[in-house]
Amino acid sequence: MKRVAVLYGGISAEREVSLSSGRQVIEALRTAGYDVVPVEVGPDLAAVLAALTPRPDAVFNALHGRFGEDGTIQGVLDWLGIPYTHSGVRASSIAMDKVAAKTVFAAAGLPVARHRIVDVAALEEADPMPRPYVIKPQKEGSSVGVFIMKTGDNRRAEIARSWTFGSTAMTEEYIAGRELTVAVMGDRALAVTEIKAARGFYDYEAKYADGGSRHVIPAAVHPEIAAQAMEVALAAHQALGCVGATRSDFRYDDTEGEPGRLVLLEVNTQPGLTPTSLLPEQAAYCGVDFPALCAWMVEAAQCRA
Structure with missing residues (x-):
């Protein structure tokens, strides 16, 4: 029987989504006849490595967001020589x-839609492109940190002041x-x-x-x-x-x-x-x-x- 470790949880803004995905996957793989090892991932990478010892036949990567979807955990698994689901380091990071x-x-x-990368400080001062447009982090998923700026919306400065996704933001034309x-x-x-x-x-x-x-x-x-x-x-x-x-x-x-x-x-x-x-x-x-x-x-x- 193939032994499969399921990585889920993680430390990104999408942790709760990943926990839900992981629970579904664990049950499904058991139904499909695999020997499943659930590994709830937290900030301690050493604990994750310990949970992957002895080495499983494969890892089901049910992590979402940063560190699970951006090539980070993929690089660790490549280093360990463990086959894993989904895309590799290059495709994931890009x-x-x-x-x-x-x-x-x-x-x-x-x-693709037209876009601009702007400093958050500049975003606080003025619109970077004609409205309507979208503000989003460059490296997040699940619509985390996404805002639509339409005519009459006065949230732009507030969004910029409370921005927690680095010093820049991606702005993109809004497609109706x-x-x-x-x-x-x-x-x-x-x-x-x-x-x-x-x-x-x-x-x-x-x-x-x-x-x-x-x-x-x-x-x-x-x-x-x-x-x-x-x-x-x-x-x-x-x-x-x-x-x-x-x-x-x-x-x-x-x-x-x-x-x-x-x-x-x-x-x-x-x-x-x-x-x-x-x-x-x-x-x-x-x-x-x-x-x-x-x-x-x-x-x-x-x-x-």
């Missing part, structure tokens, strides 16, 4: 850095319209889902709270857009050098008619695996239940050492 990822996407000819997402398993894009947030913005609460959003699968969009979203998601996955499963998020502006404009926002190399997450939902739509999805990830685990 995908986590929104500016680096957009540079890769643009070079591959994929549609709808929220779409496409998951990729290996070399296959699964489906197009439209996300309808209960309160208009697909923020952290909308992503993970019961009733925070509604998912429409397949999305009711123009056939050209559905095909483009599937193609771009797979192309972005490949451009970054990802393996295993990823999820690409899009904005789709059809406010002036169809087919409209599709814009790639980011690629998530560690998609959520919580009860409200999109990857398991799309996999199930394609006939892959959750234990089978998790087992597929384990069997696709790699060591890049």
Whole structure:
């Protein structure tokens, strides 16, 4: 029986999401017949290393956010020579850095939004681009620290003064319209889902709270857009050098008619695996239940050492 250590929790702003993902994965892998070793990750790396001794056959990386999704833990596992799920150091670190990822996407000819990196002090003084625009950290996930600045919104200076994500922020043109997402398993894009947030913005609460959003699968969009979203998601996955499963998020502006404009926002190399997450939902739509999805990830685990 294959012995699989599941890393979950972590020390990022997404710890609670990771705990939820990890609990789901542990149960699913046991259902699939694996010998599972749960490893709740905290700030003590030595404790994590001890929990991986004796060495497991594979690690299921259910960590989200910094240190779990940005190439850090991937480098540790490569050093130890342990196969692990999801992408390696390079793809993970680039995908986590929104500016680096957009540079890769643009070079591959994929549609991206205009953006600027600004000093937070300058953001406090003036708008860096015409409204509406989005303010977001350069290296966070799950919509942590994301704000939409529309006409009449007077929060800009307050946001800048309370900013906790470094000395700079990423500002990006706001794309009107709808929220779409496409998951990729290996070399296959699964489906197009439209996300309808209960309160208009697909923020952290909308992503993970019961009733925070509604998912429409397949999305009711123009056939050209559905095909483009599937193609771009797979192309972005490949451009970054990802393996295993990823999820690409899009904005789709059809406010002036169809087919409209599709814009790639980011690629998530560690998609959520919580009860409200999109990857398991799309996999199930394609006939892959959750234990089978998790087992597929384990069997696709790699060591890049």
